[in-house]
Amino acid sequence: MPVLRVLSTVAKQALQAPVCGYQPLAVTARCISFSPRQVPPGSDASFHSVSFSETDHPKVLITGGLGQLGVGLAKLLRKRFGKNNVILSDIRKPSSHVFHSGPFIYSDILDYKNLREIVVNNRITWLVHYSALLSAVGEANVSLARAVNITGLHNILDIAAEHGLRLFVPSTIGAFGPTSPRNPTPDLCVQRPRTIYGVSKVHAELMGEYYHQRYGLDFRCLRYPGIISADSQPGGGTTDYAVQIFHDAVKSGKFECNLRQDTRLPMMYIDDCLRATIEVMEAPAEALTMRTYNINAMSFTPEELAQEIQKQLPDLQVTYEVDVMRQGIADSWPMNFDDTNARHDWGWKHDYDLPELVQTMLNFIGSESQIAQAT
Ligand SMILES: NC(=O)c1ccc[n+]([C@@H]2O[C@H](COP(=O)([O-])OP(=O)(O)OC[C@H]3O[C@@H](n4cnc5c(N)ncnc54)[C@H](O)[C@@H]3O)[C@@H](O)[C@H]2O)c1
Numbered sequence: 001m002p003v004l005r006v007l008s009t010v011a012k013q014a015l016q017a018p019v020c021g022y023q024p025l026a027v028t029a030r031c032i033s034f035s036p037r038q039v040p041p042g043s044d045a046s047f048h049s050v051s052f053s054e055t056d057h058p059k060v061l062i063t064g065g066l067g068q069l070g071v072g073l074a075k076l077l078r079k080r081f082g083k084n085n086v087i088l089s090d091i092r093k094p095s096s097h098v099f100h101s102g103p104f105i106y107s108d109i110l111d112y113k114n115l116r117e118i119v120v121n122n123r124i125t126w127l128v129h130y131s132a133l134l135s136a137v138g139e140a141n142v143s144l145a146r147a148v149n150i151t152g153l154h155n156i157l158d159i160a161a162e163h164g165l166r167l168f169v170p171s172t173i174g175a176f177g178p179t180s181p182r183n184p185t186p187d188l189c190v191q192r193p194r195t196i197y198g199v200s201k202v203h204a205e206l207m208g209e210y211y212h213q214r215y216g217l218d219f220r221c222l223r224y225p226g227i228i229s230a231d232s233q234p235g236g237g238t239t240d241y242a243v244q245i246f247h248d249a250v251k252s253g254k255f256e257c258n259l260r261q262d263t264r265l266p267m268m269y270i271d272d273c274l275r276a277t278i279e280v281m282e283a284p285a286e287a288l289t290m291r292t293y294n295i296n297a298m299s300f301t302p303e304e305l306a307q308e309i310q311k312q313l314p315d316l317q318v319t320y321e322v323d324v325m326r327q328g329i330a331d332s333w334p335m336n337f338d339d340t341n342a343r344h345d346w347g348w349k350h351d352y353d354l355p356e357l358v359q360t361m362l363n364f365i366g367s368e369s370q371i372a373q374a375t
């Protein structure tokens with residue numbers, strides 16, 4: 001076969017074959033662009049050539065920003081770096097309040113070309129990757145969780161490496177499993193989670209660390225405990241009960257818990273979680289002896305949480321109707337989280353223990369419900 005025909009056949013096959021991504025169109029663009037897979041050994045340092053300059057304000061993109069955590073993080077980052085320097089993105093439609101409080105953009109993390117366009121057009125320097133399916137919804141839709149949490153992460157890693165971004169990806173207590181030490185769970189130990197969520201998060205930790213040592217990607221990762229917030233709803237996790245109990249306690253004085261009363265899990269108030277995220281993103285690289293850290297604040301059982309709430313709302317009645325799937329997940333997760341390394345390396349310190357958490361949640365939800373009743 002003439003050389004030209006051979007080349008054109010090979011090129012056609014290469015363009016048709018879904019060898020390195022989720023969607024053929026994205027794959028085509030990605031394979032012929034500058035990609036970590038095409039960087040020859042020894043040329044890693046070039047990734048730093050376009051990296052974030054410490055003297056500039058970062059230009060931040062948050063993926064999956066309309067979930068429990070993204071809007072709060074955007075608010076803090078906008079205070080720090082300016083409203084227009086922080087872009088929220090998601091595949092859902094924002095509320096009018098979110099839409100008018102700063103830049104919002106549609107972004108599906110499975111669409112590589114769209115992601116790249118956003119990063120390039122907005123000169124993004126920091127990427128906070130919040131898109132994910134959480135533990136309970138992930139088990140209910142494994143193939144979607146695999147696509148979003150694993151294929152989506154590959155797009156994010158490649159974009160971040162290609163454009164010299166500082167990348168934050170949260171991991172979770174769910175990245176551990178029944179064979180991990182559970183009380184306490186250190187940073188480095190056996191990780192054999194039994195959920196697609198946990199498997200995808202271990203994958204994210206390892207891939208991020210690999211891209212860091214292989215390509216110089218500035219990857220930073222915190223393993224969050226269950227996060228408790230008053231003004232945003234959790235997105236389908238095992239720790240959701242610890243948010244719902246406050247709303248039901250204020251609204252009806254009754255709560256049906258889907259975990260057993262003695263299920264101990266690490267938890268954190270959202271303000272601590274978001275502050276930790278900004279602190280680790282701002283930490284000097286030399287301070288980070290690892291790229292994935294446990295962070296912790298408190299650990300409690302549903303019974304202990306209910307007792308603390310009953311100090312303020314003594315009539316609260318809690319019943320237990322155990323959800324077998326969620327209970328199985330919770331029983332395989334850490335009971336206490338050891339975050340010694342985060343405290344030592346970059347000065348992590350939580351502000352909220354259980355009593356402050358309960359007081360803050362009840363104040364917030366109580367005042368919201370008074371406003372709702374008055375209007
Ligand atoms: N909330 C917690 O308790 C907790 C604890 C540990 C770790 N984390 C991690 O923090 C991150 C944020 O958590 P959260 O509670 O805000 O999650 P969430 O479930 O509330 O929100 C996730 C968001 O991702 C979006 N999303 C789904 N598919 C997408 C796609 N294809 N493209 C773009 N966006 C998509 C959803 O629309 C949703 O708004 C997640 O990675 C989660 O694993 C959360």
Ligand SMILES: C[C@@H](O)[C@H](N)C(=O)O
Nearest residue numbers: 134135172237238239
């Ligand atoms: C713990 C965390 O990752 C999430 N809240 C979940 O329960 O799935």
